[in-house]
Amino acid sequence: MNNKKQKDCFFCVNQLDVDYKDVRTLRRFINFYMKILPGDRTGICSWHQRKLTQAIKRARVMALLAPTHK
Amino acid sequence: MSKSKASGPSRYELLFIVPNNYTEDEAKTIITKVEAIVTEQGATIAFREFWGKKKLAYIIKQNHYGYYSLCEFDAEREAIAKIDRTLRLSKEVLRHQIISIPVVTEVERAKTKEKQEQASAKNDKKEEKPVKEKMSKPGISAPRAEKNESNKADLKDLDEKLEGILNAKDLL
Numbered sequence: 001m002n003n004k005k006q007k008d009c010f011f012c013v014n015q016l017d018v019d020y021k022d023v024r025t026l027r028r029f030i031n032f033y034m035k036i037l038p039g040d041r042t043g044i045c046s047w048h049q050r051k052l053t054q055a056i057k058r059a060r061v062m063a064l065l066a067p068t069h070k
Numbered sequence: 071m072s073k074s075k076a077s078g079p080s081r082y083e084l085l086f087i088v089p090n091n092y093t094e095d096e097a098k099t100i101i102t103k104v105e106a107i108v109t110e111q112g113a114t115i116a117f118r119e120f121w122g123k124k125k126l127a128y129i130i131k132q133n134h135y136g137y138y139s140l141c142e143f144d145a146e147r148e149a150i151a152k153i154d155r156t157l158r159l160s161k162e163v164l165r166h167q168i169i170s171i172p173v174v175t176e177v178e179r180a181k182t183k184e185k186q187e188q189a190s191a192k193n194d195k196k197e198e199k200p201v202k203e204k205m206s207k208p209g210i211s212a213p214r215a216e217k218n219e220s221n222k223a224d225l226k227d228l229d230e231k232l233e234g235i236l237n238a239k240d241l242l
Contacts, residue, residue: 014189017182020169021085021140024190062085062167063126063136 009045011052018051020058023065030056033069079144081116081173084108086157086166087126090135094123097137100162105141107156113145117179125233136164142171 010028011018020026029042029052036056039049059065086104088097098120105115121138130136145153150168157166174182 010189014185016185016189019182019186022186025186058167058169060127062138062165063087063128063130066127 009043009048011048012045018048018055020055020062021064023059026052026056026059026065030065034066079113079146081142081144081171082113082150082168083171084141084143084153084166084168085138086141087130087136087138087164088162089131089133089164090123090137091133092137092162094137101137101139104139104157104160104163107160108141108143108145108153111145111149111152113143113149113153115141115143117142130164133164 010016010025016025029037029044031037036053039046042049042052044052056065060067084104088100092100101120105118108115117140119140121140123135124138126134126136154166154168157163
């Protein structure tokens with residue numbers, strides 16, 4: 001049973017590339033505990049979801065995003 | 071990545087952090103040093119951007135703040151390993167990251183920035199709406215929301231105070 005609504009991919013709709021320096025956008029796809037949200041929650045297409053996880057991890061390395069909440 | 075692509079020089083992006091124990095002028099001289107390291111390996115710098123002093127998301131080697139600098143350059147594949155090694159050994163660079171990127175013109179860069187801002191502005195509006203709807207509902211939900219808001223305000227004040235204390239420690 002497919003109860004979850006299919007959302008439009010944020011990056012496809014806005015014709016944006018995933019950028020690890022754009023923290024404001026990445027924040028949308030992280031929960032309170034700074035965990036990366038799964039693809040069915042974010043509604044992002046699988047191609048962009050893979051790019052997104054990579055970008056979030058890169059942002060964490062450069063201390064642009066915290067790996068956990070306080 | 072096809073094999074034929076690896077033969078010529080390709081575009082790379084270097085983001086690095088200079089620790090906060092230097093002044094801004096000192097940090098800028100360090101940035102020119104780092105750029106010299108990059109150009110020594112036969113790379114040509116295509117774009118540079120100084121982000122200024124920013125708060126780190128977590129403490130790195132007892133540093134709360136750092137100067138971020140971005141640098142895009144064209145280089146051979148072999149040069150990257152050498153640049154990476156020299157930056158890793160230098161104490162003046164707190165952290166750095168080199169990634170390969172597609173070549174972007176100035177016009178395209180400006181466009182993507184605009185798009186990013188537009189997209190994030192749209193989302194901010196979307197996020198605000200449901201909160202307002204909840205607030206307007208009569209009955210028990212309204213006072214609860216108010217309580218939450220006051221709590222949030224307290225937390226914000228606390229955060230600001232904490233930051234002030236941390237800054238003072240940095241100065242000492």
